[in-house]
Amino acid sequence: MTLDLLATRRALHKIPEIGLEEYKTHAFLMETIAELTADKDFVAVKTWKTGILVMVHGSAATKTIGWRTDIDGLPIVEETGLDFVSEHADRMHACGHDIHMTLALGLLERLTQVQPKENLLFLFQPAEENFAGGMLMYEDGAFGDWLPDEFYGLHVRPDLKVGQLATNRSTLFAGTCEVKITFTGQSGHAAFPHTANDALVAASYFITQVQSVVSRNVDPIEGAVVTIGSLHAGTTNNIIAGEAKLHGTIRALTQTMSLHVQERVRQIAEGVALALGVDLAIELNPSGYLPVENHPVLADELMNFFGNSGALEVIDCPPAMTGEDFGYLLNKVPGVMFWLGVDTPYPLHHPKMSPDETVLELGVTEIAKFLSHKINSN
Structure with missing residues (x-):
């Protein structure tokens, strides 16, 4: 089989699915992988739910190099007007995972023409957008001895x-942590506040005081974000709220800083609850969206390799405060993530986001050179 990159991307673009529901995507990938590796007795495949691991066994392996792609889509109504628009209602590959999968399949084809020296693992990972699929697979033992x-x-x-590639030698994506807080007091009549205990006041104090975490507890060179995006309390104007629910997020560029900010948020919430005599329930859920911390030595090697190739412009870029679940795997295994330009005026997660498909051939060709260097050099 010779892989048609354009047709493959367009076929995948038509069938976006939400994390852990990527059934058609899984079937398409399994069929394509089987065709690409039909005569390769050094290739093995195993699955985990809708995830797929493809191991290319090396002839004299001393290590395993991994390449990861995510496979899920988003709950977005597509507005691109493309001939190959999504066939699934309210679903779209608005984050470019169709491009990611096509590149991975292209790399699998190129790098299995001959058996490499070192092992090469391809991870087709589900649920990047919603359930941190990388974490789920790791914690469930899906890798086994293939890590x-x-x-x-x-x-x-x-x-x-x-033709532009951007990364850095530190953090590329921030780690994210969901914050859920409930203050519970005692409701009562607005005219008799002394007989009640106002949870809304407690929530207000907390929101005000938590602003000091970033301004006074975080090194300004590092940076972090604490945002409370939702507050629900009370029912009407003349009843004191007995309960207040807050929902927010923490963002930080290192796992150490994320844990520090989480602890300060918890301490402030506990202090407010103690001072105002309300009950507190707090949930800090980092899930699998840890900071994407590039290994500095490996990142330096990658940036120098692509920089010397002449086909790509390498940009040393600052981190983004958005999250990416590859951070969980990079917390377990050293590695590097990078941006690859696709030149479209619409941002990620936009219903009109439509990547320039010329990135497919260029991406496969240049990334294959890098991975070949990793798995075949002495």
């Missing part, structure tokens, strides 16, 4: 031109 020694991956980036 790589180094892990690499990419994400398309609309505001970069095709």
